[in-house]
Amino acid sequence: MAAKTKDAKRLYLVDGSAYIFRAYHALPPLTRKSDGAPVGAVSGFCNMLYKLLTDMADEHDPTHFAVIFDYSAKTFRNEIYSAYKANRPEPPEDLRPQFSMVRDATRAFNVPCIELEGYEADDLIATYARQVEAEGGEAVIISSDKDLMQLITDKVTMFDTMKNKKVGREEVIEKFGLGPEHVIDIQALAGDSTDNVPGVPGIGIKTAAQLIEEYGDLDTLLERAEEIKQKKRRENLIEFADQARISRDLVTLKTDTPVEDKIDDFVTRPIDKDMLVAFLKEMEFSTLTRRVEADLGGGESGLAAATSTSKEAVYETIFDEKTLQGWVDEARERGIVAFDTETDSLNAMRANLVGVSMATRAGRACYIPLGHGGDGLALDDEDAGKQIKIDKALKILKPLLEDASVLKIGQNLKYDALVLSRYDIRIAPFDDTMLMSYALDCGKGNHNMDELAERHLGHTTIKFSDIAGTGKKAKTFDQIAIKDASKYAAEDADITLRLYEVLKPRLAAEGKATVYETLERALAPIIVSMEREGVKVDKQVLSRLSSDFAQRMAAAEAEAHKIADEEFNLGSPKQISELLFGKLGLPGGKKTAKGAWSTKADVLEQLAADGHDLPQVILEWRGLSKLKSTYTDALPEEINPETGRVHTSYHMAATTTGRLSSNDPNLQNIPIRSEDGRKIRTAFIHEKGNTLVSADYSQIELRLVAHIADLKSMKQAFADGLDIHAMTASEMFDTPIKDMDPMVRRRAKAINFGIIYGISAFGLANQLGISRTEAKEYIDAYFKKFPGIRQYMDDTIASAKAQGFVETIFGRRTYVGGINDKNPAMRGYSERQAINAPIQGAAADVIRRAMIRMPSALKKAKLSAKMLMQVHDELIFECPEAEAEKTCDVIADVMIGAPAPVVNLSVPLVVDARAGANWEEAH
Known part of the structure; x- marks a missing residue:
């Protein structure tokens, strides 16, 4: 059977050095009959490794596998602290010659045998675990060593084969009192007599956990040590602060070890039966030899082959x-x-x-x-x-x-x-x-x-x-x-x-x-x-709009032909590119990967901003064409003949932020910034005697940014009910809020929303119609006035690079695949995704929670409203006209209270809920 390779890697890392000592101490001494060489540890190691390989084949599905060893007793930590591991006894005389034989045994199993001078096995394990995690895979560390528990994440776990027990976050908390992210600080305080890590006298694991839980981290604790009430503990923390910091350096595993072997070199490989049996016979392990021969039989064997034991369907x-x-x-x-x-x-x-x-x-x-x-x-x-x-x-x-x-x-x-x-x-x-x-x-x-x-x-x-x-x-x-x-x-x-x-x-x-x-x-x-439930649409409204759009498209087409002084197909990117960049020779053209001139919207928008009339007319035609084909012509065809209503289909697992998407028809992308786009909403109506209710979160993502990044001035503005964009403009441009120029407010609004999407100076310049230099100055000024935003971005990117994922305040996780990519464009995109996902994802979580609570809340209030649609931060309902006012109140209350009790936001949420004859009127 061929070796397994998968996009999502599952890497097993065996702490080989720990395996050796476990095997040595667990079994009675054993010598080889032919020459009296000690082989007890080798025998135990082989039996443990073979059991692990066969157990994994039966119960797990590793794609990559390696055994990691200590190179020698001396490592870089001895340069940090010369007494590190100084009190450890020398290996027993009968164990020393077995170290090399165990490495030979590993190779006989056709398994990578990895070690690196100057580093401990734990450092190599840490490095490979973080590497595979960054690639979107997962790592399982075969060990019970508490020092490795600092590596535990949702993608890195440990497994103690002796106890047949998985070690995850809960087991770390059971051991240390806090999660894996605090293990280093706890060990730095408590020390480790086995490895001669000094720590702080008088502080054990339990006390260390209590202190770290109270103060957050080691540095904060040491800085505020004088606040400790217990005299001896306070004195020791002050006197041995440097010793604690050294201890932290000693217990912190290196995740950037200069490893030479790559993870792809560890792809699970079939055991070479002849090679393994030859080694076992050489070692005179007759029992294991017979077992291997019986288990593997002929042909390809081992981990990769053993995974083919799935039940016959x-x-x-x-x-x-x-x-x-x-x-x-x-x-x-x-x-x-x-x-x-x-x-x-x-x-x-x-x-x-x-x-x-x-x-x-x-x-x-x-x-x-x-x-x-x-x-x-x-x-x-x-x-x-x-x-x-x-x-x-x-x-x-x-x-x-x-x-x-x-x-x-x-x-x-x-x-x-x-x-x-x-x-x-x-x-x-x-x-x-x-x-x-x-x-x-x-x-x-x-x-x-x-x-x-x-x-x-x-x-x-x-x-x-x-x-x-x-x-x-x-x-x-x-x-x-x-x-x-x-x-x-x-x-x-x-x-x-x-x-x-x-x-x-x-x-x-x-x-x-x-x-x-x-x-x-x-x-x-x-x-x-x-x-x-679906939603009712007015075919007559759509028909009138379709006719209007068709007439205006014809007028735009005529105007375009007049400007170009020739007829051409406005729906043909090829003809447009040849006209704009060929015949007319307009500047700023960008070629696609196939060598053709791009006519994407951003290219035409830039040309239009530079004062060229034809690109602007083409953009107007395209906008009308899309509205006509996608909505005014298509929506009547989507009306269900049995219900007389349009029933969209929501995708619950299509985005990386938790937002819903929809199709057949797509109601999420009806443009609302344009007057024509808003007209389409007028076609969404209610049954006779009813009314539509639209409830929309106001600036929810900005409010979540203020909470997550702890932006005090922004939080205060929201608490005071101020115009957040005017406040931002006032802060940035030193302009009074009263009688503020609407253009200044517009710029602040563009920056407020753009920053959380990682907008660049180029993007902001295009949006506001200003120079790139001026746009950069605006962004720099924004970060200067709101340093918490920059800190949030930097911290989020750093966390994503280290862990490979980001999370919302509700625990929703998004993996960010290209965050460590060598390609700057890919890395930049992933960094923007990492910044945005916790914010947009939190907004999605809030409205999901509101939707889940809504039916019971309406029922409790004895209201008969039905929830029809969810579009971004907005919910649309249909209810009896007589119940409209009370329905608006109940809906708003549910939406405002949606984060609690899981998250108590430090900023108030605001919901605009209104009733109307159609969607646009209600919105």
Whole structure:
């Protein structure tokens, strides 16, 4: 079997030196019969390593593996503190000759054997762990050494093979009283007699943890040592402050060790059976030799080969009610079932149910065909006539899917729940593997089943195109032969259950259970209700707008032809580029990777800003064309014939910040800064006797910036209800707020919003129509007036570089892949992403929490309002006109109180809630 390679690396790092000493002390002395050489430690090491490799093959899925050793007793730490490890006894005489043999044993297992002069194994482990973490992978350190606990993160864990125990954040807290980020400071204070780290006399682990918890870190504690009430403790902290700092240097593991071997060199490799057996025979380890020969047999062996022990899948197609009832009973008995629906459309509000698949355990799944037989199904498919009637099948399935004692597992369950809700089935309780993955690994790629199966199971799934075809000849699911459909559908349920078994334990282990349960899973039923409710649109308004846009496009086209003195296609980038940069020779053109002139909006906007008329006319035509094609022409086609309303589909795991996105139609991107874009909102209306309510957070991201970066002047301005942009302008430009020039306020507003998105001088210059030099001066002045912003940015980038991720104040994590990239453009983009994600993500978390609480709050207030849409920081409802005022009050209260009690913001949130005859009027 070929060695495993995956995008998401899972690196196992074995503390080889610790393994040697464990093996030596755990076993009685052993000598080789032929020459009397001591080999007890080598024997123990080989048995431990072989067990580890085979256990991992059965239970884990490492992509990379290495054993790390100490090079010698002397390291750079002896230069810091000459007495470091001075009280450690010399290795026993019979152990010394075994060090080199253990390294030979490691190589015999075809495993990388790594060491580096001047450094301890712990430093190399730290370096490789941080490297793989920065690449978006994860590391598992095979050791019980407390010194390594400082490395623990959600992507770096430890595993004690002797106790068969994982060591994560909770275990570190149990050991040290605080989390991994405080281990260094605690050890610096408490010292370590084993390694002769001096610490501070009289302070142990427990006391050190209490002090660090109170003062935050070692430096702050030492600076404020005179505040300590206990006399002896205070005197020792003052007298031995430098000793504590030295101790910190000693216990801090180097994460930038100049390692020569790269992580890619550690890809898991098959054991060379002949090489390993030859070594074991040379060492005269007869028992282990026989075991290896029996286990590995012939051919390729070892870690990479052993991972092919997955269970053989058994899938069944169900054609009768009795068999179906048997599966339902089995699911009830187990208390858990993975399931999936198959339909004839991706539009859940228009889809017909074609079949249902279930899995009760890994490798055991079934498919119940219900609606095969559409045009295109093979006429000789005799199975089509065997299908259970859909009403009879659902009568058996409904009690199971609604049974509170059976956990239902799905992948993007929102879709299945919406489809089944139209058949009067409400799924509960449930777990969603897509949302689990999103809570755990946001920023690490997509969360669809195919990619998750590859990433976590090393399994390539049957693709829909494999059975349905592609292009114009592609079949819908009801047209696919049942035999082919069954394999595909049953596998979906099977893989979903397997993914659940991988992802569910990680939620608690990595501290993301709360994020998943309170921000992801809890929102899914809310989204289902919103999507099913839909929103009413006025076709006549859209028709009038479409006609108006068409006329204005024609006028713009005529004007463009007149300016160019020739006719050309305004929808052709090629013709536009040839005209602007060829015939007219306008400056500032940028070529694409294919060598063509770019006609993107930013290029045309710059030309228009420089006073060229034609680019401005083209931009106007493009804007109208997009509004017409995307909205005024398309929205009437999206009206559901059964409901008479438009039902968008929300994606819950598509962005890296937690924001929802939508399509079919996309209601998130209707432009609201232009008058024409706002006109489209007038087409969104209510049923007779009702009204629309729009509730929008005011400047929520700026308020969150003020809270997160602790910007005192900005927080005070928000607390006082001041115009934040006027206040910023006053601070920056030393201008009184009263009678302020609107242009000055506009500039401050652009900077306020631009800064949190990492806007450059170039971008600000374009936005404000000023020189790049002037824009840079504005940005510099902003940072000078609000130094907390710069500090937040610097701290966030540094943290992202070190950890590979950023988090919101609610615990949502986003991995930032290119934060340490050598390419400046990629690194710069990732740095802007790192700055923005905690802010935009926190705003997304706030509105998610509000959405989740909203139905119960409205019900408690005895209001009948329905939530229809979520667009960025805005929620749109429909309610009886008589309830409008009270509904606005309740909605605003829920939205304002959404962060609590998890986060108590130091700035007030403000919500504008208004009722109106249409969306634009309410907004």
